[in-house]
Structures are given as structure tokens and as C-alpha cells.
Amino acid sequence: MARVDVRPDGRARDRRAVPLLAICLAVGLTVVAVPVRATAAPAATRVAATEPAAEPGGDTPTAEPTDAGPVPTEAPPTTAPPPQTTPPAAPTEPAATTAAPPETAPTTAAPTTAAPPPVRPPAPAPDPPASPAGVRVTTDDITLTPAYWNAPSTVSTLRVTITNTGTTPARIRLAYTLPAGLTDAGTRGCAAAGGDGEHRCGEWASAPGARFSALLRVRVAGDAWRRMPLGGSVRVTANAPGANAPVGDDEGFAVLFPPGPPVPGIRVDAGEVSFDIGGVASGLDVSLDNTGRVDADGRIEVILPAGVTVPAPPAGCVPVTPDRTRCELGTVAAGRGARLRLPVSATPEAQRRAPLAGAVLGQLDPPSGRTRQVQMSFRITAAAALATPVAAPPAPTGSQGVLAADAPAGGADGGDGSVRRTAVLLIVISTLLVVFALALAIASLRRRLAAPGGGPTTAPTE
Incomplete structure (x- = not known):
């Protein structure tokens, strides 16, 4: 009996190649869409974090409940303010340079133990509403x-x-x-x-x-x-x-x-003490001059406000009380003077209350005659007082787990570095899959064009 061998023609091969091409294209498009969504989601989250919270309405009474006594009904007269001065800027520390850790090749061995499930932190308390005052x-x-x-x-x-x-x-x-x-x-x-x-x-x-x-x-x-x-x-x-x-x-x-009360034969002078933004003072310079005609023993006493002290008195100086330091200068010749420099320190609270005042008391005691004494005030300033944050509406802050738009996460490359690298890797893989699918389609078309057309063939009869 004759046996008929029917070979598949080009159309049958095309029908088998089309599903394969469709599957490859679908996989490639899916892989491309995944990094796009992964990179878009953090951006949306950061933008949402910068939206300020709604402010409550209503008026606040202007009376101070803690104050007692009559409240004046008339405000003091005003005048033009002095020119504004820019407070000294805080020194900026150089950014620490950290080298990125070397990337190690991933290992193919499976871990022996499963990682514990992540522990979610408790929800943070809502931020207080910003004040417009x-x-x-x-x-x-x-x-x-x-x-x-x-x-x-x-x-x-x-x-x-x-x-x-x-x-x-x-x-x-x-x-x-x-x-x-x-x-x-x-x-x-x-x-x-x-x-x-x-x-x-x-x-x-x-x-x-x-x-x-x-x-x-x-x-x-x-x-x-x-x-x-x-x-x-x-x-x-x-x-x-x-x-x-x-x-x-x-x-x-x-x-x-x-300086005073005015007394002939003696003069005292003191410089201003200034604390920089780091809380370091320039020191107190004091001078005592004997303008009389007779030599005299000199003494200086420095009186400081609360929170300001002389931490390490120089030679000849001793603390009398926490706010008073006494310095014995020895004999001051007529027409000559003595100079002294004292280190000064202050607590943060004292610097915040600046400007403050200190006092210097100078004394000359001649071998015969009346003791001469004079005193004066000097000024204490601090950059910390000028740099004190002004009472103003606080800036909105993002809740836990939400990044601010301009606040990079931890790490040498920022929080988006790993997401960006993963997205690039997935895009490269998807591109290769698309190219592979196109290559299969082209090869299938070439085979179709190269194959000779023909019908069924009849095998020879046995």
C-alpha cells in the first residue's frame, strides 16, 4: 500500500514561530515596565513628603494669661530701626570623604537559614502644625x-x-x-x-x-x-x-x-570680651596705669556676671568667689602701667543671654597716702546670641519611612543608588531579550523564504 508523507510547509513553521515571538516580546516589555515603576514610586513618595500640614484656623487671644497687673492700652512710639547686620555664619565642617566598598560577586550557594521577617517600627506621632507667628x-x-x-x-x-x-x-x-x-x-x-x-x-x-x-x-x-x-x-x-x-x-x-569715680593718679581700662560661634572667647585685656608721682602696689579685681568665669587664672591671680577674680600686680612705678590678659569662659545659657556686662576694679596703694581706686564696666558679646533660631514657623518634616525631597538616604551613593543600578540592569536584560526575539523572527522569515515550495510526495510502492 502506498504511504503518503506530508511535510509541513512554510506556513506551518510560521504558525509555530509566532507564539514564541509573542512570548519573548511580552517578557521583554514586562521587564522594562518593572524598573520604571520601581523608580517612579520613590519620587512620588518624596514629593508627597514636602507638602505642608494644614494649619488650624481661628484667632488666638492676645492676652498673656501668666502676666499679672494692668496692661497698658497704648503702644510705645516707634522710630526707624538701625541698619541690619548679618550675624556670623556658623563654620561648616568639611564633608567626610568615604570610599565606596568594593563590590563582591554574588555567591550561588543558598543560605542555610532563612532570614527573620522584618520588624516594622511603631508609627511616629504626627508632626505639630506649623505656626504662622x-x-x-x-x-x-x-x-x-x-x-x-x-x-x-x-x-x-x-x-x-x-x-x-x-x-x-x-x-x-x-x-x-x-x-x-x-x-x-x-x-x-x-x-x-x-x-x-x-x-x-x-x-x-x-x-x-x-x-x-x-x-x-x-x-x-x-x-x-x-x-x-x-x-x-x-x-x-x-x-x-x-x-x-x-x-x-x-x-x-x-x-x-x-571709668570712675574720677580719682587723680590712676587709670584703668578693659577691652570687650567676644565669644565666637564655637563658644571660644578672645580673652579679657585689662590695664592699670599709675599716673601719679609715687610708686604704688597695684591690684585688679574682675567681676563677671552669672555663667561667666575665669577658668585658669594666670600667675598672680586667684578666684575670690565664683564671679570674682583678684590679681596682685606688684609695684607699679609712677608713670608706668601693668597689663594683664585673663582667659574667660561662659556657659551656653550665658552666651545666649548676651550682651552682658562685667566690671573691673583697679586699685593703687602707695606706701604713704590714700589708696586710689577706680572701676569701670566692659561688654561681653557672643555670636551664639545672634545665631539663636528665630521664633518662626517650623519647616514640615517627613514621617518615618518617607524621605524628604532634598534629603538623601544613608550610603555613599544615596538611597536611590541601588534602585538605579537595579533598574539599569533590568533594562539591559530586557533589551537583550527583545533583540533575541527579533533575531528569532528574522531567522524564521529567512527559512521561510529559502525553503522550496512543494506539495505532498508519494513514497514508492513496495
Whole structure:
């Protein structure tokens, strides 16, 4: 019987090649889509982290519940503020250079133990809503001239400069504390509030970014110099619609006396002490001059405010009390002088309250005759006081597990480095798969064109 052998033609081979080509293309497109989604998801998360939280509405009462006494209904008169000065910038530490660890080839051996499941941290507490109120205060000093020694009392002015650093109009109130020996000389819009030199003033209506000054009239008693060093403080409070609570700022001021009371034959001088942003002081330079005609034994005493000390007194100096250091200078010849430099340190709180005042007391004791003594104040400043963060709306922060848009994650290359490398690797693999699928399709078409057409063939009869 004749046997018929039917060979598959080109169309049958094409039907088998088409499913293979479709499978390869589907796998390639799937692999390409995976890195795209992987890289897009973190970007969306970072953008969402920068959206500020909604602010609650409503007005906040402007009265301070903790203050007692009458509240003045009139605000002090304002004047043009002094030119702004840029506070010293904090030194920036050089970025640490870290070398990326060498990449090791992955091992094919399977681990012997399964990794423990990841432990999810507890959900963080929600961030407090941002406050639209903000305020900043700066003060000058009360600087007295030599005319102070010829008057029973002296009236001086204290300039206070206030800046609305918030984003909304606010009601700003001022309060200040005067040290012993100083009283208010009739500042309009301000009144005494209890004892201990406390005073309060009326409110200003301030627009966002507004900056203005007020002059406080202060009377200095003729014997106030006996209590030096003297200093006070100024506080401001801002209330704004939408703020959960009032915000405030404070700063100290110094009362600077000239050398005196004037005594012939002696002169004393002291330089300003300045703390840099790192809390290191320039030191205190003191000089005592014998302007008389007779040699005398010299002595200097340095009196410092609370929180400021002389950590390592030089030779000839000893601490008498925590705030007082005494230095014996030996014999100071007539027409000559003695110079001294003392190291000074201060606590962070004392630096934050700057400017402060210290005092220097100089004494000359001749072998015969009356002891001569004179004293003066000197100023203590700190860069930390100028760099104190201003009360202002805090910036929104991302919750745990959400990255901020400009905050890279840990690692030498940032948190997106491994994701980016994985995406590139998957794109390369998918490209190779697509190329392989196209090669199969081209080979199939070539075989189809090269194969001779023909029908069924009949095998020879046995």
C-alpha cells in the first residue's frame, strides 16, 4: 500500500514561530515596565513628603494669661530701626570623604537559614502644625558718659528693635526688666508690672516682615555704679490668627559705666570680651596705669556676671568667689602701667543671654597716702546670641519611612543608588531579550523564504 508523507510547509513553521515571538516580546516589555515603576514610586513618595500640614484656623487671644497687673492700652512710639547686620555664619565642617566598598560577586550557594521577617517600627506621632507667628528682638546697651559722675542721676535711652518674622500679621507686646539702680523714666505706653524692675508695654499691630525700633527711657541712679556689673533683659511676644500659642524671643542688655569715680593718679581700662560661634572667647585685656608721682602696689579685681568665669587664672591671680577674680600686680612705678590678659569662659545659657556686662576694679596703694581706686564696666558679646533660631514657623518634616525631597538616604551613593543600578540592569536584560526575539523572527522569515515550495510526495510502492 502506498504511504503518503506530508511535510509541513512554510506556513506551518510560521504558525509555530509566532507564539514564541509573542512570548519573548511580552517578557521583554514586562521587564522594562518593572524598573520604571520601581523608580517612579520613590519620587512620588518624596514629593508627597514636602507638602505642608494644614494649619488650624481661628484667632488666638492676645492676652498673656501668666502676666499679672494692668496692661497698658497704648503702644510705645516707634522710630526707624538701625541698619541690619548679618550675624556670623556658623563654620561648616568639611564633608567626610568615604570610599565606596568594593563590590563582591554574588555567591550561588543558598543560605542555610532563612532570614527573620522584618520588624516594622511603631508609627511616629504626627508632626505639630506649623505656626504662622514669628518674632525677633535685638537690643542696644545703656552706655553712660563721664558726665554721669557729676549728676545725682542720669536719663538714658535703650533702643529695642523688633522684627515680625512670621507669615501673617501679628499683635506684638514688649516687656523688660531693669536691674537695681535703674528705673523707668516715663516711657509712653509702658508701665511697671509688679516688683523686681518688671515693666510691660502695649501692643503693636505688625505686618509680616515689619521691622521697627522703640526707645525706652531709663533713669540711672547716681550710686548705681556701686552695684556694677549691671544688666537687664527685654522680651517680646507675638500672637497671630491661626497660631496655637504665642511665640516669643528675648535678649539681654548691658549697663556700661565709664571709668570712675574720677580719682587723680590712676587709670584703668578693659577691652570687650567676644565669644565666637564655637563658644571660644578672645580673652579679657585689662590695664592699670599709675599716673601719679609715687610708686604704688597695684591690684585688679574682675567681676563677671552669672555663667561667666575665669577658668585658669594666670600667675598672680586667684578666684575670690565664683564671679570674682583678684590679681596682685606688684609695684607699679609712677608713670608706668601693668597689663594683664585673663582667659574667660561662659556657659551656653550665658552666651545666649548676651550682651552682658562685667566690671573691673583697679586699685593703687602707695606706701604713704590714700589708696586710689577706680572701676569701670566692659561688654561681653557672643555670636551664639545672634545665631539663636528665630521664633518662626517650623519647616514640615517627613514621617518615618518617607524621605524628604532634598534629603538623601544613608550610603555613599544615596538611597536611590541601588534602585538605579537595579533598574539599569533590568533594562539591559530586557533589551537583550527583545533583540533575541527579533533575531528569532528574522531567522524564521529567512527559512521561510529559502525553503522550496512543494506539495505532498508519494513514497514508492513496495
